[in-house]
Amino acid sequence: MTDVRVAGVGLTPFGSHPERTGRDLFAEAALRAFEDAAVDRADVEELNYGNFMGALAEHQGHQAPLMAEAAGVRCPATRYESACASAGVAVREAVRTVAAGDADVVLAGGMERMTNLPTDEVTEGLAIAADDLFEARAGVTFPGAYALMATAYFDAYGGTRADLAHVASKNHANAVPNEYAQYRKEVSVDEALDAPPVAEPLHLYDACPITDGASALVLVSEEYAAEHDLDAPVAVTGTGQGTDRMALGDREHLARTPAADAAADAAYADAGVEPGDVDVAEVHDCFTIAEVLALESLGLFEPGEGIAAAREGVTTADGDLPVNLSGGLKAKGHPVGATGGSQIAELTRLLRGDHPNSGHVSDAEVGVTHNAGGTVASAVVHVLEVAE
Amino acid sequence: MSDDGADAAPPPDRAHAEWLDALAAGEGFALVCPRGHGSLPPRRVCPECGSSDLSREALDETGTVETYSVVHVPSPRFADDAPYVSAVVDFGPTRLTGVLRGGDETDGPPAVDTGDAVAADVGERATDGERLVVFRPAGGD
Numbered sequence A: 001m002t003d004v005r006v007a008g009v010g011l012t013p014f015g016s017h018p019e020r021t022g023r024d025l026f027a028e029a030a031l032r033a034f035e036d037a038a039v040d041r042a043d044v045e046e047l048n049y050g051n052f053m054g055a056l057a058e059h060q061g062h063q064a065p066l067m068a069e070a071a072g073v074r075c076p077a078t079r080y081e082s083a084c085a086s087a088g089v090a091v092r093e094a095v096r097t098v099a100a101g102d103a104d105v106v107l108a109g110g111m112e113r114m115t116n117l118p119t120d121e122v123t124e125g126l127a128i129a130a131d132d133l134f135e136a137r138a139g140v141t142f143p144g145a146y147a148l149m150a151t152a153y154f155d156a157y158g159g160t161r162a163d164l165a166h167v168a169s170k171n172h173a174n175a176v177p178n179e180y181a182q183y184r185k186e187v188s189v190d191e192a193l194d195a196p197p198v199a200e201p202l203h204l205y206d207a208c209p210i211t212d213g214a215s216a217l218v219l220v221s222e223e224y225a226a227e228h229d230l231d232a233p234v235a236v237t238g239t240g241q242g243t244d245r246m247a248l249g250d251r252e253h254l255a256r257t258p259a260a261d262a263a264a265d266a267a268y269a270d271a272g273v274e275p276g277d278v279d280v281a282e283v284h285d286c287f288t289i290a291e292v293l294a295l296e297s298l299g300l301f302e303p304g305e306g307i308a309a310a311r312e313g314v315t316t317a318d319g320d321l322p323v324n325l326s327g328g329l330k331a332k333g334h335p336v337g338a339t340g341g342s343q344i345a346e347l348t349r350l351l352r353g354d355h356p357n358s359g360h361v362s363d364a365e366v367g368v369t370h371n372a373g374g375t376v377a378s379a380v381v382h383v384l385e386v387a388e
Numbered sequence B: 001m002s003d004d005g006a007d008a009a010p011p012p013d014r015a016h017a018e019w020l021d022a023l024a025a026g027e028g029f030a031l032v033c034p035r036g037h038g039s040l041p042p043r044r045v046c047p048e049c050g051s052s053d054l055s056r057e058a059l060d061e062t063g064t065v066e067t068y069s070v071v072h073v074p075s076p077r078f079a080d081d082a083p084y085v086s087a088v089v090d091f092g093p094t095r096l097t098g099v100l101r102g103g104d105e106t107d108g109p110p111a112v113d114t115g116d117a118v119a120a121d122v123g124e125r126a127t128d129g130e131r132l133v134v135f136r137p138a139g140g141d
């Protein structure tokens, strides 16, 4: 087993680019990743690419060869699909490939194009991440599913819409200096509380926006980094994945996410770290309640205690454990199939010191990313560490 | 299959369609393994333990609302149904997910809380007439 280094990261600005094709978005992210890595693209041995709804959004299946062309690489290329965790699993397989010594250089990431569709078609597209027979046909939407989890959480542990509004306000504040973020504006707790309902108890500012964007990472072996004298101080030291029953109603507990528990346990064990070692986290806050569930699955808070973390200032930029300094999915945006890669790109920059919010975590050595698919029937967790 | 013009499209899944038929007839069931894990058809094995020894077990007549949400932004299939109450209800051997209706929706979706007792039935979507699982308050109107 070899150490896996993040040699370079690339993102498109997240936002509304309805006039741009998916191939152009991924090409931009990949170009930026190669520039950042100073790695010869001819050395890339595999492309692992995440995408969720390209068949609906662009009438385009079989996207991996297209994206290899867009990135200018000729190598085995595979598309991964695990709903909103598509890039997470793509990156995870890249990490495993490099760690196992099967390749020295892998390009991983993802892309999603969403704003070219009418909002109701996006809603329908996202709903296909749920069980079609027993959830989507029965009225479950993507926000609706997380709303069911929020109601169950409040019922089990307590908590209020105001607690969730603090999560939204925190993540919007974090996005302000981030040049890649979709919404670089502050949202107050009162504004979040006063917004119209989407699926109660979740209102407009509890939900992530509809976003176009792409992410790309150049992952290399420690040996390759040394041979080529790369500036790649951040290592992916742990990876873990979990799977749960597809339908929310089939889970033992409606306010817990065991797939993420399993992913976190595996990633921590792989890295040889404990939750208490974590200095900074990027978690899958597609809805505000999702950040709460993520913090608890990552072992950063006990079940029932994650709800107060933002309100009490523990997870704010100036808190003891900053969470979603990028702005999170909530404010940075959520191009579904790109998100898992963008979380690692943002965390790498935070740890390297070249992120606009790096100053909040200047002593950080251990970071964690949490990427979830559907109502967390799929979850991927990665541990990143400053290796040098 | 329904006997009106809406049956031009074949049922998307025979086992699911037959399960809905049973629920509509008041004979809703789950598939249960020897260890007591309940699931919904089609199943070859228990999704929890892999047992292929599955038998039909009747759902409880009355279920308990475990969680719910009033959905204001629907998918296109539910465009004319919104706002509506989405709910997950425990019926003994398994939970069901569906739409909670009060009977008269003219004043908006019915009031609901976790712990409420409801019965399961099959209704139609207002948007397109497709069948779906619905819940109604149990024990009177």
Ligand SMILES: [Zn+2]
Pocket (backbone or CB within 6 Å): B033, B034, B035, B036, B037, B046, B047, B048, B049, B050, B051
């Ligand atoms: Zn079983």
